[in-house]
Amino acid sequence: MKNINWGKYSKPIILVVFIILLSILRPKAFLSLNNFSNVLWSVSVIGIMVSGTIFVFLIGGIDLSIATLCAFSAVVVVEVTHYLGDTPKAVAIGVAAALAVGLLAGLLHGIIITTFHIPAFLVTFATQSIFLGLAMVFTNNKIVSCTVPAFTAIGSRKILGFPMPVYFMIVIAVISWFVLRKTVFGRYVYAVGGNETAAAISGINTRRSAIMCYMISGLTTALGGIVLASMTQQASSSTGAGYTNDVITAGVIGGVSLLGGEGTVTGAIFGAVLMGLLNNGLNLLSVPSTHAGLVKGLVIIVAVAFDAMQHADQSRKKVKKVKKAQA
Amino acid sequence: MKKKVLAILMTAVMVLGMTSIASAARRDEAAEAAAPAGGNSNKVRVDPYAGDEVKIAYIAHDIGTPNNQGWKEGIERECASWSNIKVDSYGAEESAEKQVQIMTDCINQGYNAIILQCSDGTALAPSVKQAEEAGIPVITVNLDCSSSTIHSALVMAVDYDAGRMAAEKMAEQLGEEGQIAIIQGVPGLARTDNLEQGFRDTIANYSGIEIVDAQSASFQKDAAMTVMNSFLQSYPDLKGVFAINDAMAEGAALAAESANKKGEICIWGADGEKDALAMIESGDMAGTIYTNSWDEGSTAAKIALLMIGSEYDYTCLTQTPKVIMEPIVVTAENVDTIAEEDRW
Numbered sequence: 092m093k094n095i096n097w098g099k100y101s102k103p104i105i106l107v108v109f110i111i112l113l114s115i116l117r118p119k120a121f122l123s124l125n126n127f128s129n130v131l132w133s134v135s136v137i138g139i140m141v142s143g144t145i146f147v148f149l150i151g152g153i154d155l156s157i158a159t160l161c162a163f164s165a166v167v168v169v170e171v172t173h174y175l176g177d178t179p180k181a182v183a184i185g186v187a188a189a190l191a192v193g194l195l196a197g198l199l200h201g202i203i204i205t206t207f208h209i210p211a212f213l214v215t216f217a218t219q220s221i222f223l224g225l226a227m228v229f230t231n232n233k234i235v236s237c238t239v240p241a242f243t244a245i246g247s248r249k250i251l252g253f254p255m256p257v258y259f260m261i262v263i264a265v266i267s268w269f270v271l272r273k274t275v276f277g278r279y280v281y282a283v284g285g286n287e288t289a290a291a292i293s294g295i296n297t298r299r300s301a302i303m304c305y306m307i308s309g310l311t312t313a314l315g316g317i318v319l320a321s322m323t324q325q326a327s328s329s330t331g332a333g334y335t336n337d338v339i340t341a342g343v344i345g346g347v348s349l350l351g352g353e354g355t356v357t358g359a360i361f362g363a364v365l366m367g368l369l370n371n372g373l374n375l376l377s378v379p380s381t382h383a384g385l386v387k388g389l390v391i392i393v394a395v396a397f398d399a400m401q402h403a404d405q406s407r408k409k410v411k412k413v414k415k416a417q418a
Numbered sequence: 419m420k421k422k423v424l425a426i427l428m429t430a431v432m433v434l435g436m437t438s439i440a441s442a443a444r445r446d447e448a449a450e451a452a453a454p455a456g457g458n459s460n461k462v463r464v465d466p467y468a469g470d471e472v473k474i475a476y477i478a479h480d481i482g483t484p485n486n487q488g489w490k491e492g493i494e495r496e497c498a499s500w501s502n503i504k505v506d507s508y509g510a511e512e513s514a515e516k517q518v519q520i521m522t523d524c525i526n527q528g529y530n531a532i533i534l535q536c537s538d539g540t541a542l543a544p545s546v547k548q549a550e551e552a553g554i555p556v557i558t559v560n561l562d563c564s565s566s567t568i569h570s571a572l573v574m575a576v577d578y579d580a581g582r583m584a585a586e587k588m589a590e591q592l593g594e595e596g597q598i599a600i601i602q603g604v605p606g607l608a609r610t611d612n613l614e615q616g617f618r619d620t621i622a623n624y625s626g627i628e629i630v631d632a633q634s635a636s637f638q639k640d641a642a643m644t645v646m647n648s649f650l651q652s653y654p655d656l657k658g659v660f661a662i663n664d665a666m667a668e669g670a671a672l673a674a675e676s677a678n679k680k681g682e683i684c685i686w687g688a689d690g691e692k693d694a695l696a697m698i699e700s701g702d703m704a705g706t707i708y709t710n711s712w713d714e715g716s717t718a719a720k721i722a723l724l725m726i727g728s729e730y731d732y733t734c735l736t737q738t739p740k741v742i743m744e745p746i747v748v749t750a751e752n753v754d755t756i757a758e759e760d761r762w
Contacts, residue, residue: 120648125677126651133643133647247676379633380633
């Protein structure tokens, strides 16, 4: 019993504590399949995005263009669908076009960052306004709505009580987990993020790895944009506003280091779900919006501190062990 | 080499500086020559309808929203027939600081008039004063700058009364009883705060209706869906929702539809944008308070042109004159009376 590694379980523990707390406070409203479906649905777009953007975080990069690339891809899928006559086939082509835009955007980021050695912060800061500009130009700065059933199904069709975006999130997260944990490329990503020079010396093509990471991030961001447009049945230059912060916050809450080399997809999804539960809890408890921000900030600090403490404990134990062995 | 480049740059800067001083001096001379009797001496009277070159700046809080686009198009349409009238539009990306910066730039560029949607009345007040003092009439749209700053005109949609009208009609639709909730925007904006107050004050007259909750969705459609989901979860008997703007009402309607409660909950918005009117037609939404944004923009432009072409300016005023746009209560019964060409 003594050997149970509590640090490993600190994240699930936080979630369970949260769920128990809310169940006691609002048993009727909170404890239902429907509400869990709502919580997962509300974080699904963040979850989809962070599952890809984590690759960029892991190599020590950052992507500030998430929100506007999301808007641009949302605009592309809706405009292409309209242009091709609002048929299910048009929707499919629109989705493909938007995903291609995401991949291209990632490729562009990767090439610029690795070729000119400009910090990712600057490059994505610049492209952020380029994507916003493109979204504005393509829509003539208006909201374009799209109520084609084949398109709205992406965001609202329900299977077994859960809407499609929840399944997207789970599938993307599992793929991302698999790539990071079980493939050579995944190891390269952690290696490059941990120590780029060492990785290069040991024969890893760091440049190619970095470009791949940005492409993955672009792809999931575009997918997030498509899902968001489908959920709201419209696209505009302000689709996804605020998502850059949300995605980065979800990652950081989940223990992803912005310096690179550290973090897991499960952690990032935990971060997203924790934020969703928090918002849901605040709503269900009818906390007025004037107080919501205050409570949210405090709870995040407590949760992250608890998580960090467990990890610190772990490393302290390791040090003790090594010292014992030395003695 | 570096020194040479530096020298060239310095010269360029100096020359530019001189010319701008010279042009400012010329403007002052022109201003003196055209000084009207009694008014502010900085204002240059030009006649937009007689072919004089005129440029108007439109500065929005966030140029992407349907409302802002409606105003922009209204202003542009109003001026389109005169090739000598130029309209430039700027968006402040929802930041009062950026808007102050844009105001300063526009004053320096010598626009003849500025049409402004104040992001923050207090923050923008000094800029508005500065513009008026420089002889540039400022016409505010919907969001006034702080009341002590007198400027050329304010064109606004009703706020408090729009809340009252929505409440009265909603109460009628609900048979004057049931639980309702409010979806709020960002607190602190005069228009939406007044709208909510008008709604609450009126609902208080109906003892059978209870406002059970109020949550913010920051004017966003997707955030409103999340808030609506939690309302449906917490209040199974919820009968009505009032959203402070149409985008959030649309989000609430989508959430209700996804929970198989389409049409069962009386969802109201405010603004009257195209998509909301379509949702009233399809039975997803119960109503909205419609204001013709195109008309509102074109009214602001007309006032701007009147001010540019006249001698009088803000110094003649003891308070900011107002034009209030006609509000129309739209429900399924009369939605067809809003013509396609009036849907922005």
